Amino acid sequence: MEAIVLEGLGQPLTQKEVEKPSPKAGEVLVRLKAASLNRRDWWITQGKYSGISYPTILGSDGAGIVVEAGEGTDADWIGKEVIIYPAYGWGDSDKSQSKDFSIIGLPPYQGTFAEYISVPVEHLQFKPAELSWEQAATLPVAGLTAYRATFTKGQAKAGDTVLITGVGGGAGTFALQYALAAGCKVFVTSGSGEKIQRAIKMGAAAGVSYKAQDWAEQLLELSGGGFDVIVDSALGEGFTKLVDICKPGGRIAFFGGTAGNIPELNGRKIFWRHITLLGTTLGTFDEFGEMLAYVNEHKIEPVIDEVFPLADAEKAIRTMDNSTQFGKLVLSIG
Numbered sequence: 179m180e181a182i183v184l185e186g187l188g189q190p191l192t193q194k195e196v197e198k199p200s201p202k203a204g205e206v207l208v209r210l211k212a213a214s215l216n217r218r219d220w221w222i223t224q225g226k227y228s229g230i231s232y233p234t235i236l237g238s239d240g241a242g243i244v245v246e247a248g249e250g251t252d253a254d255w256i257g258k259e260v261i262i263y264p265a266y267g268w269g270d271s272d273k274s275q276s277k278d279f280s281i282i283g284l285p286p287y288q289g290t291f292a293e294y295i296s297v298p299v300e301h302l303q304f305k306p307a308e309l310s311w312e313q314a315a316t317l318p319v320a321g322l323t324a325y326r327a328t329f330t331k332g333q334a335k336a337g338d339t340v341l342i343t344g345v346g347g348g349a350g351t352f353a354l355q356y357a358l359a360a361g362c363k364v365f366v367t368s369g370s371g372e373k374i375q376r377a378i379k380m381g382a383a384a385g386v387s388y389k390a391q392d393w394a395e396q397l398l399e400l401s402g403g404g405f406d407v408i409v410d411s412a413l414g415e416g417f418t419k420l421v422d423i424c425k426p427g428g429r430i431a432f433f434g435g436t437a438g439n440i441p442e443l444n445g446r447k448i449f450w451r452h453i454t455l456l457g458t459t460l461g462t463f464d465e466f467g468e469m470l471a472y473v474n475e476h477k478i479e480p481v482i483d484e485v486f487p488l489a490d491a492e493k494a495i496r497t498m499d500n501s502t503q504f505g506k507l508v509l510s511i512g
Contacts (some may be wrong), residue, residue: 181292182491182509186232187225191291191492196235199288199296201248206255206299208262210242212315213290215507216348217434219283220498231285236491238264238283240290241305241314242511251299259305262290262297263466264318272462281319281460290315291491293511303467306474316480316506317473319460320348323433325469326461327409328356331431336361338406341397341423343388343416346373346504349433351481353409354380359476365401367393376504380481394419404428412437418444424453431456481505488512 179198182191201207219236221227240262244255266287269276282297283289305314327349328334340357344350345366357364358381366377366385374385386396393416398404404425410417414437420430421443430453448455461469472478483503486494488511497503 179293180488181235181288182237182488183233184223184236191223191236191495193489193491196292198294201246201251201296203249204251204298204300205248205296206244206251206302207246207248207294207296208240208242208260209245209294210240210290210292210511211311212241212511213237213509214239214312214316214320214348215494215498215509216319217436217498218281218319220495222284223495227284229280229284234284235289235292236283237289237291237509238281239315239318239320240264240295241311242295244302245294247299248296255299255302258302260302261305261314261317261470262295263301263303263463264322265460265463268462272464275459291488291509293488300463303470306470308474308477309480312482312485312508312510313480315508316348316482317470318466320506321352321473321480322461322466322469323458324349324352324356324409325472326465327431327433327456327458328353328407329360330461330465331456331458332407332409332429334360334362334407338362339401339404339425340364341367341401341405341408341420342377342382343367343408343410343420344412344436345377345382345385346370347411347501348506349411350409351505354382355478355481356472357407357409358382359472359478362407363401365397365405367397370502373504388416394423398423407431413440414438415441417441421447421453424451426451426453429454429456431458433458482508484508485510
C-alpha cells in the first residue's frame with residue numbers, strides 16, 4: 179500500500195510503498211478515504227513530541243470503509259463507512275486517561291496517512307451520512323478535544339458567554355461551532371484580523387487581536403462583564419489575563435501550550451472568585467460518540483481550509499509552518 183512516512187528528524191514526509199496491515203483478532207482493516215492533519219503531526223516533524231521513533235506513518239484522524247475483519251470479529255462491519263477513534267489505552271475512568279494512553283500516528287500504532295489501517299473494532303463509529311469523507315476525517319482529534327473542553331469540562335450551556343482563544347485552528351474552530359450550536363454568545367481572539375472576521379461571519383459576536391496591548395480590557399467591555407467559559411489552547415503569558423476576564427464561578431478549560439507555559443498566577447483571584455481551571459486532553463470513546471451525535475443533531479459542517487492529495491502531505495504540513503490556515507487541512511486518499 180502507499181503511505182506517508184517520516185524517516186527522521188528534519189526529513190520531509192515522503193510517499194512510500196509499505197506492507198499493508200492484516201487485521202488481528204478483534205480488529206478490522208479500514209480502506210481510508212481521507213485523513214486530516216493536526217498540530218500534533220507538525221510537532222512530531224519538528225522532533226518536539228514525546229515518544230518519537232522513526233520511521234513512522236503519521237496521522238491521527240481517519241475515515242474510510244471497512245474491507246476486512248480479523249478472526250472473531252463481526253463480519254457485519256465489512257462495507258460500513260466509519261470514523262476511527264484515535265486513542266489507545268484511555269482506561270476505565272472518564273476523568274482522565276491512564277498511563278497506557280497513546281494516540282495513533284506514532285509507533286507502535288500506525289497512523290492514518292496511508293491507504294489502509296488496522297484498528298480494534300471497538301474504535302469504530304459510523305460516519306455521519308451527511309458529511310463528505312473529507313469533512314468526516316476532520317473530527318477525531320480536534321472535534322473530540324473541543325467537545326470535551328467545551329462541554330464535559332467547560333459545561334457550556336445556552337445563554338453562557340464563551341471565549342475561544344486562537345480561533346482558526348482545528349479545535350478552536352470546532353469549539354466555536356459547538357458553543358454557537360448550544361446557544362452561547364461567543365467571542366474569539368486571534369492574531370489575524372482575517373480569522374476574526376471569518377469567525378464573526380460564522381456567528382461569533384466579536385473578536386479581538388491578542389497582539390493588542392489591551393486585548394483583555396477590550397474583551398471585558400465587549401462581553402459586558404466577562405466570560406462564563408473560556409476555551410484556551412495556548413497557555414503562555416496571556417493566560418493570567420484569562421483569569422481576570424473570567425466571571426465569578428467561571429471555568430477555563432485548556433489544552434495544548436503553543437505559547438509556552440503559564441507564568442505565576444494570582445491564586446487569590448482564583449479562589450476568591452470561585453474560578454475553576456480545567457486541564458483536558460482528547461476524550462473518551464463515549465464522548466467520541468456523543469460528539470458525533472452532536473454534530474449530526476446540529477448539522478455542523480466542519481470547516482476545511484484546503485484538501486490535498488495524499489502524495490502532497492509534505493506540502494500540506496508545511497502549510498502549518500505559519501499557522502495561516504482557518505479550519506482543517508485534509509488529505510484525500512484514493
